[in-house]
Amino acid sequence: MSKKYYPFIDIMRIIASLLVIAIHTDPLTSFNPQLNFLITRVFGRLAVPFFFMTTAYFLFNQGMPTYAKLKSVIKQFLIIDICSILLYLPVQIYNHSLSFEPIVIVKDLFMDGTFYHLWYLPAVIIGLLILYELYQHLNEKTIFMIVCILYMIGLAGDSYYSYLHQIPLIEAFYTALFKICDYTRNGFFFAPMFLFLGAFLAQHQWNFKRYVLIFLMLVSFMIFFIETLLIHQQPIITHDAMTLSLPFISFFFFSFCLTFQSSKRFVLYKDLSLYVYILHPLMIIVVRMMGKLTHLEHIFISQSLFHYLAVTGFSFIIAYLLILLKKGGKIYGYHQKTKKLDRN
Known part of the structure; x- marks a missing residue:
């Protein structure tokens, strides 16, 4: 077969x-800014979580991966990361964004990426290492609690920073955190959640009917859409990559994708x-x-x-x-x- x-x-x-x-x-700003917002700030925010979930799903779909398999996957991403850094090095030199300060180098290599989109590569590597270590020592429920806590820390420094930064203790925490990363959308706070969801779906067979998943997707998407609109009404947004409803819509959508087999x-x-x-x-x-x-x-x-x-x-x-x-x-x-x- x-x-x-x-x-x-x-x-x-x-x-x-x-x-x-x-x-x-921003492809539609010249024609319809509202539609452009829908495409980029709503639908667009589903893209990277989907990539994370895909990576974890196919890593875990044969059961718990061996260390050798994990090492092989991380090696592939590391090679891609190094090649990407070298590719964009001339651009950094040209636009004078290259820095040799130790703290900046650490931030760029492990947190923010050396170019604005390259954060994804170290995030995958760090997120996989975190998730794999958690699976080695803890049960699934505890792992889920930990990735939720990490995601909530990231959320408070991302889309919800505007709501929470006026609390002195929270502001002090994120002031210190933002010295080592520009965003909480990284391999420590963002990636583990979606890698876990991908790994979870790989290890558990869900028998939801497709029409049930469509309903759950539509409900979660409407909540996600409303949440995004409310977030963008705030005067201060450090970023808008993380929302409360994003893991839910990502989970249901990926589950829907899995119903198409061939x-x-x-x-x-x-x-x-x-x-x-x-x-x-x-x-x-x-x-x-x-x-x-x-x-x-x-x-x-x-x-x-x-x-x-x-x-x-x-x-x-x-x-x-x-x-x-x-x-x-x-x-x-x-x-x-x-x-x-x-x-x-």
Whole structure:
């Protein structure tokens, strides 16, 4: 019997990468700021949790991973992280954002990322190490309590900082915390929650009907949407990546994705989505340079939708070419049917 795959997860990898690009380019600000807000600040905030959950799900879907398997996954992310740091090093030098202060180096490497989107890579590594160690010593309920506490600490320094910073003790705590990280959206406070949810779904079979999951998604999404609107009414927001309802909508949505099973999968999409995630800020720079060099700033830069499409197009083209180069000119088709176990 052939192995079951989850093609909808592969498709969602691409959609999530498109949403991440949208967050960083605001594609509809020239036409409809309200719709742009919905896409970037609501739908867009589901993308990174989805990536975390996907990583954990396929790491834990054969049971508790061995240390060797964990080490292999972390090594892959570490190599990608180092290559990404080197890729954006010239950009940092050019825009004078490179610092050699020890505290800044530590923050950039382990917390914030050396470029604004690269926080995700150390966050995956740190989050997986935390989760794996917790599983080695504690039961699942205790682990869940710990990741909830970590998430709540992050939440209070993120979307809810505006509500809580006036409390002296809380303000003092986060003043000290923000000396070692610019945001609480990192591998210590953000990643463990969604990695745990992915691992949890991998180890437990849920038999919810698809229509039940759709209902739960719609309810949790409406709560998530209202919460996001309320958060953005506040005068001070350190960030808006973490909300109370985000884990719920992420859990139900990922569960919904798992209901689509097949003997086929979209093999290419895993690497393509990762490469696009890494490359798209560089393509933003390229598109802006093209606009200035051709004196077409009103099209390449000011026209938000064209800017988004140009960045997206270049990101996918370059990503595909790099994968083609990596594979020696051979890439699987859109899907592959196989009985062999792959890494997803």
